[in-house]
Amino acid sequence: MKLMLAIIQEKDASTLQASLNDKKITFTQLPTKGGFLKAKNSTFMIGIDEERVQEVLDIIKESCQARDQYVTPAIELPGSISDTSYPIEVQVGGATVMVLPMDSFYRF
Amino acid sequence: MKLMLAIIQEKDASTLQASLNDKKITFTQLPTKGGFLKAKNSTFMIGIDEERVQEVLDIIKESCQARDQYVTPAIELPGSISDTSYPIEVQVGGATVMVLPMDSFYRF
Amino acid sequence: MKLMLAIIQEKDASTLQASLNDKKITFTQLPTKGGFLKAKNSTFMIGIDEERVQEVLDIIKESCQARDQYVTPAIELPGSISDTSYPIEVQVGGATVMVLPMDSFYRF
Ligand code: NI
Ligand code: NI
Ligand code: NI
Numbered sequence: 655m656k657l658m659l660a661i662i663q664e665k666d667a668s669t670l671q672a673s674l675n676d677k678k679i680t681f682t683q684l685p686t687k688g689g690f691l692k693a694k695n696s697t698f699m700i701g702i703d704e705e706r707v708q709e710v711l712d713i714i715k716e717s718c719q720a721r722d723q724y725v726t727p728a729i730e731l732p733g734s735i736s737d738t739s740y741p742i743e744v745q746v747g748g749a750t751v752m753v754l755p756m757d758s759f760y761r762f
Numbered sequence: 763m764k765l766m767l768a769i770i771q772e773k774d775a776s777t778l779q780a781s782l783n784d785k786k787i788t789f790t791q792l793p794t795k796g797g798f799l800k801a802k803n804s805t806f807m808i809g810i811d812e813e814r815v816q817e818v819l820d821i822i823k824e825s826c827q828a829r830d831q832y833v834t835p836a837i838e839l840p841g842s843i844s845d846t847s848y849p850i851e852v853q854v855g856g857a858t859v860m861v862l863p864m865d866s867f868y869r870f
Numbered sequence: 871m872k873l874m875l876a877i878i879q880e881k882d883a884s885t886l887q888a889s890l891n892d893k894k895i896t897f898t899q900l901p902t903k904g905g906f907l908k909a910k911n912s913t914f915m916i917g918i919d920e921e922r923v924q925e926v927l928d929i930i931k932e933s934c935q936a937r938d939q940y941v942t943p944a945i946e947l948p949g950s951i952s953d954t955s956y957p958i959e960v961q962v963g964g965a966t967v968m969v970l971p972m973d974s975f976y977r978f
Contacts, residue, residue, distance in 0.1 A: 656973065657767075657862060661915075682769050682795070682803070682858075683794060683796075684792055684794050684900055685793070685900075686899060688898060688899075695898070697900070699767070701858065711976060715978045718978060719978045720978060748977070748978060749976075749978045750898075750917065750975075750977055751975070751976040751977075751978070752873055752917050752974075752975055753972065753973040753974045753975075753976075754862060754873060754970060754971070755863060756862055757764065757861040757863055758860075759860055759861075760857075760861075762822065762823045762826060762828060762856060762859070765968055765970060790902045790903070790966075791903040792900055792901075792902050792913070793901070807877075809968050862970060863970070863971055864968055865970065866968075867966075867967070868966070868967040868969075869964070869966055870931045870936060870965045
């Protein structure tokens with residue numbers, strides 16, 4: 655068995671929940687706060703057989719991978735030369751995953 | 763030293779707290795959410811000498827083991843053939859415990 | 871890579887955050903509750919290269935080490951022999967740090 659810890663953006667949490675439930679993979683979810691940006695994120699703890707680690711990595715990657723998104727800023731950026739607000743590209747999502755060894759696993 | 767992670771039902775948390783305090787076993791408690799049912803649960807982090815792992819497992823088992831309970835539903839179930847509400851058996855409690863190796867432990 | 875778990879007092883959390891940010895060390899923060907005293911504390915999860923474990927230990931020690939502080943009680947202690955409130959010494963801070971081995975680490 656391995657313990658997988660996945661730190662993901664809050665906004666991707668429900669997608670990941672649904673994908674894990676689909677595959678009957680149980681998880682425990684912790685409310686967490688990120689580093690630099692202090693953004694709210696979510697940490698999933700998943701105890702899993704080593705044979706399924708790659709499968710879980712694929713699910714996390716598919717649900718949470720960093721991607722670019724266009725957003726139109728509601729307010730003008732300082733230094734902008736016109737009144738018109740243009741869409742800008744921002745990165746959303748992303749995941750950090752740690753796989754830890756486990757000595758033993760019990761269910762009572 | 764080992765790190766023990768015990769995921770238990772919220773309703774069993776105070777019993778487990780009292781039992782661990784009794785044995786002078788320190789712990790840190792994390793509010794967590796379960797998988798399938800999204801039920802509120804609680805995760806205990808316990809850093810412990812390997813010689814005491816079995817003792818802690820016994821305490822968790824005693825405080826949290828899954829057991830059946832009879833409850834009388836407040837509302838009628840669909841398809842029931844009478845007005846009378848009968849007690850039904852439900853399972854409560856239960857614990858998932860993971861024991862992880864630790865390289866080193868410090869107290870400042 | 872190693873996973874470092876640091877359980878510290880809530881009141882030292884912003885100092886530790888600033889010190890880790892200074893060194894560009896990313897972390898994830900979990901709201902936690904302590905054992906005996908049920909005091910609110912904070913757990914930092916830090917995934918770090920083994921070469922930097924000692925550096926992180928030094929940062930935690932500097933930000934959070936247990937120290938004595940004088941406080942003047944607002945109310946009289948039972949059994950005190952006068953009206954005058956004297957400053958008393960109390961211990962604040964302190965940290966518990968666990969270093970765990972890691973099999974693998976991913977960023978998506
Ligand atoms: Ni295994
Ligand atoms: Ni040991
Ligand atoms: Ni390494």
